[in-house]
Amino acid sequence: MEGEEERVELQFRVYDGTDICHNNYAASTTIATLKERLVAEWPRDKSVIPKSVNDVKLIYAGKVMENSKALADSRITFGDLPGGVITMHVVVQPSISKKKTEKQEEMPKKNVCRCTIL
Numbered sequence: 001m002e003g004e005e006e007r008v009e010l011q012f013r014v015y016d017g018t019d020i021c022h023n024n025y026a027a028s029t030t031i032a033t034l035k036e037r038l039v040a041e042w043p044r045d046k047s048v049i050p051k052s053v054n055d056v057k058l059i060y061a062g063k064v065m066e067n068s069k070a071l072a073d074s075r076i077t078f079g080d081l082p083g084g085v086i087t088m089h090v091v092v093q094p095s096i097s098k099k100k101t102e103k104q105e106e107m108p109k110k111n112v113c114r115c116t117i118l
Contacts, residue, residue: 005028008024008086009022009023010025010088011085011087015091029070030067039053039056055093059088059090060074
């Protein structure tokens with residue numbers, strides 16, 4: 001039909017093999033929007049829980065998806081599998097806290113003497 005936006009059915013597979021957030025999404029949906037939804041609907045019984053969108057990486061067909069791109073721009077196959085569900089893999093990589101790096105920089109550097117005997 002004309003004027004109707006193409007949709008794709010997606011599910012997201014997390015590190016332990018379970019699938020979450022199974023739903024239909026419009027082709028214009030951005031990867032950043034998907035990540036926001038994932039963080040909001042993340043199951044609280046998992047041992048690893050993302051704290052922000054920056055902690056989540058989406059992988060499809062072996063490639064990390066870019067936040068600024070829409071599903072249609074990300075070369076996701078629409079309509080290839082009628083009634084099929086496309087699975088994206090979710091990797092959670094918590095960002096390194098700034099407090100830890102600041103503490104490491106504040107620690108005094110020890111002078112080390114090295115000798116080489118020939």
